[in-house]
Amino acid sequence: MTRSAPGTSPACSNGADPAGRLARANTLGAFTVAADGDWEGLPRRDELHLLAAALGTTIR
Numbered sequence: 001m002t003r004s005a006p007g008t009s010p011a012c013s014n015g016a017d018p019a020g021r022l023a024r025a026n027t028l029g030a031f032t033v034a035a036d037g038d039w040e041g042l043p044r045r046d047e048l049h050l051l052a053a054a055l056g057t058t059i060r
Helices: 008-013 018-033 045-052
Strands: none
Touching: 018 045
């Protein structure tokens, strides 16, 4: 059984290169550790860009 970091498989199916897959996994990890629980902090695909927002950006 092959295991991969969360987000790398969906990123792979979207045609991302290895660096893109690792960036996606890193983003998912950052969202996850900022929330209580295990899956509750996982972002939806349309929220992935939020972590790249400039410091001080208001997101509503």
